[in-house]
Amino acid sequence: MDAPLRHTLPKAERLSGKTAIAALLDQGRYVSAGCLRVCYHAGNGLQHSRILVSVPKKSFKRAVRRNLLKRRIRESYRLQKELLGIPCDLMFVYTPKEVLPSAAIFAAMTEALAAVARAASR
Secondary structure, eight states: OOOOOOOOOOOGGBSSSSHHHHHHHHHHHEEEETEEEEEEOOOOOSOEEEEEEOTTTTTTOOOOHHHHHHHHHHHHHHHHHGTTTTTTEEEEOOOSOOOOOOHHHHHHHHHHHHHHHHHHHH
């Protein structure tokens, strides 16, 4: 019997460190989907993808709202990360000026992961 699929997001799947982030921004390509702008770089040399989530302070002055949006984005990614298919580094940037509901962020994440999977497989 197959083991159930675990939807987790461990520390190893979080993109951190100045050199890794700088490499992503230098070599990455951009895709926009719904409320998210995604910078991706396929070929991180790992068995898993790594993510970075950014919500601009210019749009949301209060840390409570920024943290709420980052939690929603990470949760949407955690539940759908198998749609990606290939390991790559990803940076998600939230673009709207208002707080969208979780369902809208979930739908945008689905669209973004599909677009990255299509673009990275070429």
